[in-house]
Amino acid sequence: MKKWECTICGYIHEGDEPPESCPLCGAGPEYFKEVVEDAKRSVPLPSSAKNGAAETDSAALQQESSDAAPSGLTALILKFHLHPITVHTPNGVLPLALIFLFIAILFGIAGFEKAAFYNLIFVLLTMPVVLLTGYTEWQNRYKGLRSKIFITKIIASIVVTIILTIMVIWRFADPQIAESANRWVYLLLGIVMVGAVGLAGHLGGTLVHESRN
Ligand SMILES: [Zn+2]
Structure with a gap:
């Protein structure tokens, strides 16, 4: 065989x-x-x-x-596995932020809402690095292959970035969001966002781990 x-x-x-x-x-x-x-x-x-x-x-x-050895920032990103490292920020922090938000809305505890908000801002600031390193890995390690798994991953990461941006801007515009009538819509956005984070992370884990059989 x-x-x-x-x-x-x-x-x-x-x-x-x-x-x-x-x-x-x-x-x-x-x-x-x-x-x-x-x-x-x-x-x-x-x-x-x-x-x-x-x-x-x-x-x-x-x-x-014709694959030349990547140089500069690209080489650095690939050599030090900067994408798998940096994705831990959204993958770890966003589910936590959602739990904080859920507690805040359910029990009306303002401290948890504030914690969720700070977490969302922090992750939003790291997203450019996550997206850049992810794009670099895709273009170099995976030759920019446009198969279902990569397209799905890219769409999921765009969904995460857009919803995260909306949630942060919305909270700046309405600091009382967790007590307003729209709080369940806000929470639903968070659930969809964490779902997309989970999907992107799961597909990434599949690529990285299951190929090393
Ligand atoms: Zn393959």
Whole structure:
């Protein structure tokens, strides 16, 4: 049985042919290279050279060979895994902010509302870094592949950023939001936002961890 490695995420497929698409990242067969075990390293063989469709592979192979080593800020972001590190801010703090907001609205405790507000501001300030490092990882490590998992992740992160911005501006405009008639709408925004954070985080975790099988 042959083994094929996804050059995008590192997923290993066993079979005579590469799969239609990578079950992890959605990359097509042209992104798979055969793993040559006895050489103890993977040799990039054109995946479909044997089935006579070598032309379709040339793009992927050219892309691979023309991949220059990233430099400057990009190299720094990739080397120190700045995206997985910085995403801990929204992933960790936003659910906490939502819990604070929930307590504040349910029990009318102003202190929790203030804590939630400060947390939202803090995360909003870190979002440019989270988005920049995420974009850099996608463009370099995952070659800007536009499969479902990456598109979903990008949409989820845009949803998070927009809702977060709305929530912060709304709170500045109406400091009494947690006591106003609109408080449940405000809380609902927070729930949708945390849902999107969870989705983006889950997909990111899938890419990072499940490819290292
Ligand atoms: Zn893959």
